[in-house]
Amino acid sequence: MKTWEYIVRRLLLLIPVLIGVTIITFVISHVIPADPAIAFAGGPKAQPETIERIREELHLNEPLLVQYFYYLNDLLHLNFGKSYLESRPVLESITQYFPATFELTIFAMLISVPLGILGGIISAIRRNKLSDHITRIIAILGYSMPIFWLALMLQYLLAYQFPILPLEGRLSIGLIAPQSITGLYVIDSILTGNINTLSASLYHLILPSFTLGFATMALLLRMTRSSMLEVMGMDYVRTARAKGLSERVVIMKHALRNALIPTITVSGLQFGALLGGAVLTESIFNWPGMGRFAANAVMGLDFNSVMGFTIIVAIIYVIANLIVDLLYAVIDPRVKLGGE
Amino acid sequence: MLHLFRRSLLSMIGLILILFIIFIAIFAPYLAIQHPTYVEVSTEQGTRRIEERWDINFQDKFIPPNSEHYFGTDDFGRDIYSMVIYGTQISLKICLMVVFSATIIGIILGGIAGYFGGKIDEILMRVTDVFLSIPYLILAIAVAAALGRSIENIMMALVLVWWPQYARLLRGQVLSIRENQYVEAARSIGANNWRILFRHVIPNSFAPLLVQITLDLGAVLLVAAGLSFIGLGAPPGTAEWGLMISSGRMHMFHSWWYATFPGLAIVITVLGFNLLGDGIRDITDPKLRR
């Protein structure tokens, strides 16, 4: 199968998946709650008039299938309803909050992926030596820790008891955010040449992004280690040695490239875990992103915002996976590109 | 079986940790200092349910850890040590129930899809594709939010989120085991499909499933605690670890012990499951045994 055919096929496969996602979110919002109108109105304490109005707005008296088409129609017009907490359309809130989350996840990836891969390689090469044991223990702790607890502990230790890092937020109090070009403070600061905001935003990123990326790093470390060990037992590694290559070249060239293939896939999937983790991390570090928005919405029974957030994250995640899949085909020549 | 664990120190530690947690859960009434009472309340939806109540004593609030209150007390003067002890019961209940139900659904659907293939397989795989294309924590949040706040609803949400993984895993296993010649041999001696599926295929796909189950017990606990943390799980005042961290968070800077000890309990339990899962993987996967 040719590359373009594969891309077209993947794009076409996107359609049923996206339709499926809308069905799931529809079921969650319209079928699962005991009374969707009450849920959307913000719980049982809502005014009966509000509930009645919402019932009308969402066509809740129509048959389910009709409701679904109304729902789909709304989604196609990017109408995710109104956020009751912030009294404005959900889409508006999320577009405002998205860059902060994006910046945080990207930094978390930038920390966790190289560290994880490097740690995994070291661990595999120095198998059963001290450095292997230490990295393995860090790894297993990493995915055994609740992210919100880790965040609290780090915050308490590094920002309160020994205040070397900022407590919360994206910028120090008193600083004005750089002119918004991309919405990412770091990049905006560079573009506008504002050193103050650049250093402040980087400084504020350290703790949240490390917390968010820690579990991912641990997972990648473990993956890289085990796939390195597996690859190093393969015949072609023996062949490489038989050729007379030095151990360094054997490992860095022949083994590593094969070992990284599964790691890359997992890194892509971890993007979703990071988006989920952002809900917890952001609310602790008071990071003004869509994760904190979602957490507030859950606490405030703002159902519309929760659902809007869910569907937008799902779409982002689906696209991220598509990109990883395409990348995968570039790295591994064996991928017969979807042929069966 | 036990002698295999002895080979790996870490998995041995995992096994001991888990046995320790189970021990605490069983003997909680004897280990704790304070005890909850259970009352029946009516919910917002009009149904009734049992709720856990702990004695409130405002004179004793925010006592740091000492010889009487090993882990200190919280903002209502409740003993954190006792609440952590009782928390093992809720946590184990959540992870066991969720993983068990998800596994059953996964085995049945994944087994059938993998074995029979064709249209059923196609449909199931598309459905799991969709489920897996939403980050699981976020999907669980949405479902739990729709269901309303309670531990049962959290469990339901988690089962709904978790089964596709098992269906996938088992389907993959079945596909590879189906290639084994003993399956063909069974067919040639006249065994019918159900016998082959349940006697020959599924029992042999259990080893990797067992690893996944053990690791997932920890993962489910983490997600459940996360849901409780943002206010979707147990009603306030319940001895649930995630919830305790959530309420302790407000008082972090003057009473560090409030959020720390429930968190440690989570870490120990999850660590136990992960170490154990790794150990089982090493034992059952001959490739890594080298």
Next chain:
Amino acid sequence: MEKDQIIKAKNIKEYFPIRKGIFSTVKEYVKAVDNVNFYIKKGETFGLVGESGCGKTTLGRTLIQLIPPTSGTVCFMGKNLSEISKSELRKLRLHMQIVFQDPSSSLNPRMTVKQIIGEPLKINKKIKNEEINKKVLLLLKTVGLDEQHMYRFPHEFSGGQKQRIGVARALALNPDFIVLDEPTSALDVSVQAKILNLFKDLQKKFNLTYLFITHDLSVIKYISDRVAVMYAGKIVELSTTKELFKKQLHPYSIALLCCIPIPDPKIKKEFIVIKGEVPSLINPPPGCKFHPRCPKRISICKKIEPELIEIKKEHFVACHLYQKKV
């Protein structure tokens, strides 16, 4: 004539679809078995030889209805298997058994030897547990194992012993016809000899008919009465073993025999090396499937597929070189 044919295959085709392209539509087929005709006589060992991927294993599976043929008919003990009722087919199928190539994957690792050998009895005959025990023991002894092996698991056995267990399972239902699918190619030479001798003994004892599938011509020579040579899904030559090893007619058979290294240093022959490799079964060459590699090809070979024709008594060949003479 018809009476002593235990099984007869007529125009058997076995195609597997391949899905491809953007919409996973069926575009091509793997023609694993393409229009094959032959019969096997009662009590004989019929050898089926060919290189990997020539469809010989698929053909064996098709004969005993593990895979239903895409088209064509199989007659077993005088009955057309595609015409009889399902329950009758189930009954008849029990008279046809199979022994597999890989002894370690053909035994369920979670069952004891007793369960493995007893399973066919349990499913098909309503007999008591004790009787099963007795029968299993008898079967074990027939294949050269004994009582102490009954409650062990497959991984406790060596390759040769596992293969014996597989044979015992196949014998459990007193079959008339057994497909032996490369039963010795996963074994060491010294073990292979024992298993081959076991097959010969059992054949005499139970009056069995074998279809012996292998890629090893020397094994065929030792064990079988008649041989068919398969290439790319087709039978290219079929004859008695003696005749075939004395005088091969098809150029592929000639090349195949020449390629085999003979364990006797005094016979130093040059290999007649045929160029190229076995064609894919998805897009086999037109005409005679062997023609791109054939040293003796003539113009007609590219266009028309030769048919399997009886040149001498009991000696069939599918090659244009001989068809002119007939």
Next chain:
Amino acid sequence: MRLIPDPPGKIIDGEIKFKDEDLIKKTDLELQNIRGNEISMIFQEPMTALNPVFKIGDQIAEVIILHESNPKLNNKNYRFYNKRKIRKKMEKQAFEKAIEALKMVNIPDAEKVANQYPHECSGGMRQRAMIAMMLACDPDLLIADEPTTALDVTVQAQILALMKDLQKRKGTAIWLITHNLGIIAEMCDRVGVMYAGYIVEMGSTELIFDNPDHPYTRGLIGSIPKITEDIDELEIIPGNVPNLIEPPSGCRFHPRCKFCKQICKEKPPELIEVEKNHYVACHRYKEVKYSELVDFLKKK
């Protein structure tokens, strides 16, 4: 070649002489310069022995760059080489040499194959590429570990013919490891028969096949079916191959041997020269010879 990683494998004792130098005493760096250059090895599984993520041509070029293009360029300055500007040019040259090497092993369109990845080629093609890679530096010794076991007979014949031909042209010594007696008879000048970690018989191929003196060798030859003879029943060696964790005492073959006497259970026999070019490790080889004679006479 000291390719077994340590741990778990360790050479406990002994020496390996290659061109009068003991390989066991060599450093890693010296060994790396010998591997692929003076001694090469081809493996049983052509499917897995080539690295799936590099082009075949590049994998062959790698050896050439390493050992040949630049005599100074050994592993020590491999890193150095990476930075040089002439890298591109050298790679191109090496790639062309790789294509030459592929042509040498009779691959029809070598340019195309050199630019393919291993999974795009058939098993026979990969084994040829492997041979090309290992012969690219004209080694003095080629170790072939069951090179054709995974291949079909017609392809096997091609590979064997190729190896013979290359040996004639290049004068490489070949050490062929196989379980197939037919291949031995066709290919080899001298044979060593191994049983449970010991060489039990060694000598010129003709002597071994005509006149095997060790009971194991005799059993082995008797137990294979042959296309040149009609046999009613194959000979059988009773028992199974012993495991090497707890091998039998004395001669390791004694539990399966019909000539076994007390001494065989106690003392491992030494390899002694029974005639020119023929070594046997058996206490009772004379009796074996005698029984052979009797059998022969009986047949007559």
